[in-house]
Amino acid sequence: MTAFVNHFSFEFRTGIREKTLLLMNYLFPLGFYFMVSLFMGQLNPYFHETMLPGMIVFTIITATILGLPNPLVSARESGIYRSYKINGVPAMSILTIPALSTMIHVIIAAIIITATAPIFFGATLPVNWPTFVLIVLVTAFVCAGFGVLIGVISKNTRVTILWSQLIFLPSMMLGGIMVPNNILPPILSKISMLLPATYATNALQGLSFNRDVSFSSSWSLAILLASGILAFVLASYLFSWDSRNTTRRGHSLMALLVLAPFIIGMVLL
Amino acid sequence: MQKVISKCKTEYESKTKLSKEVKHMNDVAVTVNGLRKIYGDSTAVDGISFEVKRGEIFGLLGPNGAGKTTALECLEGLRRTDGGRMRILETDPERETRKLRNLIGVQLQTSGLPESMRVDEAMRFFSAYHGVEPRYDLLERLGIKEKMSAQYRTLSTGQQRRLSLALAATHNPPVLILDEPTAGLDVASRVELHELMSELQSRGTTILLATHDMAEAEKMANRVAILLRGKIVATGTPRELTAAGEGLTKVSVRAEDSSLSDPGLTFPAVKQQTSKEGYAVYYSADIGPTVSAIIAYIQSKGDRLIDLRVERPSLEERFLEITTSGGLR
Numbered sequence: 001m002t003a004f005v006n007h008f009s010f011e012f013r014t015g016i017r018e019k020t021l022l023l024m025n026y027l028f029p030l031g032f033y034f035m036v037s038l039f040m041g042q043l044n045p046y047f048h049e050t051m052l053p054g055m056i057v058f059t060i061i062t063a064t065i066l067g068l069p070n071p072l073v074s075a076r077e078s079g080i081y082r083s084y085k086i087n088g089v090p091a092m093s094i095l096t097i098p099a100l101s102t103m104i105h106v107i108i109a110a111i112i113i114t115a116t117a118p119i120f121f122g123a124t125l126p127v128n129w130p131t132f133v134l135i136v137l138v139t140a141f142v143c144a145g146f147g148v149l150i151g152v153i154s155k156n157t158r159v160t161i162l163w164s165q166l167i168f169l170p171s172m173m174l175g176g177i178m179v180p181n182n183i184l185p186p187i188l189s190k191i192s193m194l195l196p197a198t199y200a201t202n203a204l205q206g207l208s209f210n211r212d213v214s215f216s217s218s219w220s221l222a223i224l225l226a227s228g229i230l231a232f233v234l235a236s237y238l239f240s241w242d243s244r245n246t247t248r249r250g251h252s253l254m255a256l257l258v259l260a261p262f263i264i265g266m267v268l269l
Numbered sequence: 270m271q272k273v274i275s276k277c278k279t280e281y282e283s284k285t286k287l288s289k290e291v292k293h294m295n296d297v298a299v300t301v302n303g304l305r306k307i308y309g310d311s312t313a314v315d316g317i318s319f320e321v322k323r324g325e326i327f328g329l330l331g332p333n334g335a336g337k338t339t340a341l342e343c344l345e346g347l348r349r350t351d352g353g354r355m356r357i358l359e360t361d362p363e364r365e366t367r368k369l370r371n372l373i374g375v376q377l378q379t380s381g382l383p384e385s386m387r388v389d390e391a392m393r394f395f396s397a398y399h400g401v402e403p404r405y406d407l408l409e410r411l412g413i414k415e416k417m418s419a420q421y422r423t424l425s426t427g428q429q430r431r432l433s434l435a436l437a438a439t440h441n442p443p444v445l446i447l448d449e450p451t452a453g454l455d456v457a458s459r460v461e462l463h464e465l466m467s468e469l470q471s472r473g474t475t476i477l478l479a480t481h482d483m484a485e486a487e488k489m490a491n492r493v494a495i496l497l498r499g500k501i502v503a504t505g506t507p508r509e510l511t512a513a514g515e516g517l518t519k520v521s522v523r524a525e526d527s528s529l530s531d532p533g534l535t536f537p538a539v540k541q542q543t544s545k546e547g548y549a550v551y552y553s554a555d556i557g558p559t560v561s562a563i564i565a566y567i568q569s570k571g572d573r574l575i576d577l578r579v580e581r582p583s584l585e586e587r588f589l590e591i592t593t594s595g596g597l598r
Contacts, residue, residue, distance in 0.1 A: 003398045003400075006393050006394050007397075010390050014383065014385050018385050078381075079379040079381050082347055082377060083377055083381025083382065085346070086345055086346070086373070087370065088370035088399065241347070242347075
């Protein structure tokens, strides 16, 4: 327990101490939130209705998909995991503790947004708070799983950026963050169902804000949760202590299995 | 009657042998037998065998790429082997990794610490995973206690190496594995670290030391093995290794007058001779007869001996001799 507390405490402080992580966890998402809310509020009169789910999901994917993988790759490449292995740090701690500490940072940022958006930008608040909290937690968990999985399969930080952007950019454009999913052309709407952000914004809109959505919000939540669990299982399976270790149990493309629940959602919903 | 005596004798010998074996096994901290590690087409470690006794400092020497680090990484449980058998205090490093963690302390060649981790955090972090109290006294002993709140990235190379050693020793492991522990250290830090190694050894810690530094190996190691292209080409005490070589002992002599200045002058067992800064310098294959003859000669010429220096061949010379000859000697 002491080891867990020490490890978590270090990882949590690293999230603020490291400039890149501070940027990804707080500065970039909160700065983006203030800037976009200022301008979009004037351009789109209905923006205040979708602001909260959009900005919170943006905050989550920035910290987890963009911020979380790189430190994992760097730690592995610089031999830190080897040192951890020798000293008895379990692989599970290496994967879950950074994810958990990032989730805490994300929740703090989400609280800041939720508290300030109605005051400064007239954002609509959720009507169902318990589901709002639940969906934010599930989304953070799922995206943290994706972040960890990217960190595990990437050979170096350049590859990490590629994988991260492959999820981040489409999420921004198609995932319901800036533009509601139900106004997208049908083909783009279908493609967007390969992204966790789509299910997260759909679940938030449907279950927490009681709005009409284009597909079942409850199923969105279930699919999200399934992909999050799958992400952590795959990350744990594909984890290797260092890049020179040839004992990785599966090919890194196995990580694409994490999209299976989304593909099912795309076909069935 | 004869049969009974013979049977008793056989039993006695068998028990004595077994007892010797058990005693021997208990005396051995590290056993490596036929260790092999292959990376693709390249054999990094090619069937090496050695034993390290309890409380011994054992030096693993070799040029870059000789297989030292790979061999150590196999022992640390970081690499899967492709053959052979290893034991650290009767523990299999490949299969009993959990048990191994508290038996060994490792100072890796590379950093092994997150850049933003502070010195005190590192101590708490690793102590907690070993289930022991943080050893801040070790930080003080190694002169980095004043850096407690400094981040790892801000430490000098020497401070990083010292922190790494403190962390390796924090759970008081019976076996310490040090990979190039003094690389990048200044003279004072090196001396400090050597003192700590001696102190740990005096408390019974077994130390497996991989180093490029021959002077360090000669000074610190009880026994050494020289690795070349994945194979052990020489093993023994530093003295045994140097004695086994063809290195000649250097004898520098200075006399008051010019009794040694004759270029045609020869002494027993001298293979080469030269003069340097007022000294006659002889390279002898057998030091006893050479020195006796030189002294006798100076006296016979009515001259007076001012200075006589004998320099044994160093481990470094022997190492170069072995490595440049491809390990054939």
